[in-house]
Amino acid sequence: MNARIRRGRLRRGRRGVSPIIATILLVAITVIIAAVLYTLLIPLLGHSTTPLQSNFAFGTPTVRTGTGLVGCASGDYCWSVPLQTANGPAPSSMSLYVQNASGYTVSTASWNFTFIDASNHVVAYSPGPQAGSSQGWTAGPGYATNNALTLSMTLWIDSGTTPIHAPPAGCILYAAGQGSWSGSVQASLPYR
Numbered sequence: 001m002n003a004r005i006r007r008g009r010l011r012r013g014r015r016g017v018s019p020i021i022a023t024i025l026l027v028a029i030t031v032i033i034a035a036v037l038y039t040l041l042i043p044l045l046g047h048s049t050t051p052l053q054s055n056f057a058f059g060t061p062t063v064r065t066g067t068g069l070v071g072c073a074s075g076d077y078c079w080s081v082p083l084q085t086a087n088g089p090a091p092s093s094m095s096l097y098v099q100n101a102s103g104y105t106v107s108t109a110s111w112n113f114t115f116i117d118a119s120n121h122v123v124a125y126s127p128g129p130q131a132g133s134s135q136g137w138t139a140g141p142g143y144a145t146n147n148a149l150t151l152s153m154t155l156w157i158d159s160g161t162t163p164i165h166a167p168p169a170g171c172i173l174y175a176a177g178q179g180s181w182s183g184s185v186q187a188s189l190p191y192r
Contacts, residue, residue, distance in 0.1 A: 049182035052094065052175065057085035058155070058187035061173070070122060071114035071156025077163050079189050081155040081173065091115055091124035092145040093181040095133035098157065098171050098189065105129055106171060111159050116140075118152040132178070157189075 017025075059082035064072050072078035098107040111128030122140030126132045137145040157173065171189040 049177070049180055050088070052089060052177035052181045052183045053185050055085065055087040055181075056083075056089045056094070056149070056175065056185050058082070058173065058175070058185065059084040061187055061189050063190050064156075069156075070116050070120045071112075071125075071154075072158050076158050076160055078159065079157040079173070081157065081187060081189075083149060083151055083153050083155070086149040086151055086153070088148055089177075089181055090146045090148050091126070091132060091137040091139075093177065093179055094175045095178055096126075096131040096155075096157075096173065096175050097129060097133075098159075098173050100171055107131075107157075107159070111157065114156045114158070115149060115153050116156060117150075123147070123149070123153055133176075 061079045061081040064078040064080050066072075066075040067078065068074035072080070096107075096113045097105055098111075100106050107128035107130070109127055109129055111131075112125060113128065113131035114125040115123040117123055121142070123143045124137040124139050124145050126137045127135055131137070139145045139147075170191055173187045173189055175185045177183050
């Protein structure tokens with residue numbers, strides 16, 4: 001056989017990938033690369049959230065009346081709520097509000113929510129009805145609203161001079177995550 005003929009047969013015998021399969025492979029590779037980059041870059045872009053409920057919890061609230069202490073004005077009805085778990089969230093990472101057993105928000109603009117430290121110094125405070133949401137938090141002297149809360153801190157809820165009665169079940173305090181924090185935490189507030 002002639003060498004020229006053999007070369008022609010070899011060329012015809014070498015076939016590449018069809019254009020359709022090549023296009024499908026290119027699209028698949030592009031999608032896989034995009035998914036990997038998205039997974040790697042999402043935490044860097046700040047779009048990921050941390051669940052509040054696994055990093056923050058309230059202790060057992062107690063009723064206080066007219067203590068005159070920081071967070072509870074003299075003659076007012078207040079709740080003192082210790083922190084049971086505090087792993088990273090700050091006042092600026094949550095909003096607080098109180099609902100009754102029927103699911104209606106009972107906290108009003110006249111209510112005050114105040115975090116205090118073990119030395120009775122204000123860490124941060126905000127008025128209701130949804131503290132930290134509409135008006136934001138105000139830091140106490142020496143603190144910033146993005147300072148992490150600690151177990152030595154206490155939340156005071158001052159509802160003013162009018163007592164609230166919500167039978168048959170009491171009121172519920174909610175902390176809803178904001179920003180990079182998601183979810184919510186709750187605690188039952190006893191009657192006053």
